[in-house]
Amino acid sequence: MERTDVATSLGVIPLWAPAGALTSGKPVVLVITGAWAEANDMMKTPGVVGPAWDAAVMRLPGNGTPWLAETSIEAWAEAVGELIEIALARRPVVLVGLSVGALLALAVRSPQVRRIVAVEPPLVMSKLWPMAGALAARWREVPEERAFLAAVFGVTGEATREERTWWRLFDGAPPVDMVLGEVPLLPPRDLPRFPSFVDGPERDGLRTRPRIRVIEVPGAGHNIHVFAPEKLRDVLLEALERASAEPPLA
16 A cells, blocks of 8 residues: 555645555545554455455544644545545545544545445444543543544543534435444443444434434444454445445535
8 A cells, every 4th residue: 555645725634545546537435544543454445345446545634644734523524525636536435434534434525425334433422431541541641632532522631521422424414324333332331342332322313314324233343344344345345336326416
């Protein structure tokens, strides 16, 4: 995978893609990985979606990448829209987002985006009991992340929180495949892995919204791309088939 730095009005966003993928003219899967993701997360996507589709991977600003001039999901989404226009001009795009990367994908508004595969986006931050200790530690130990922690998670101090909910991101979005783990978020309990970060009432709400398909992955929790990659692959390939049959947004 080769790195290409794309200059937007808010700063540089690096993209990782195979040689020639950014200029081929094929439709593109653009993956946005999650907060504190490993550097190799989703880097095998080109081999999954090829040869009909190309793929590129971006990491969240500040996750081993430059911070942007503004820190918010909405500002970052505008920058990603610019990136699509600059680096993927006139090509159909399917966005794939993981966790916070899924929130960012849901916020992007570009006529090139045919469909979004949103994997475990945390919609109500006050419910994220599995992350409480880690978020407090990052506030204490990594001051440069405090704007991000406040904007996205509502963490405003080591022991202070403000609610953050993300339902507004669905307004005006293209069709969405919402991929959720089956392991319930609540109640708090000892678990070997993270549960799903999307609680039952939020799932019920998603099912009532038009243009959203809810896909639950049996036995999986939050990190579906790690512990159920075959299921995620199947969902992604089906999403590409659907995207190929759908006209672009007006």
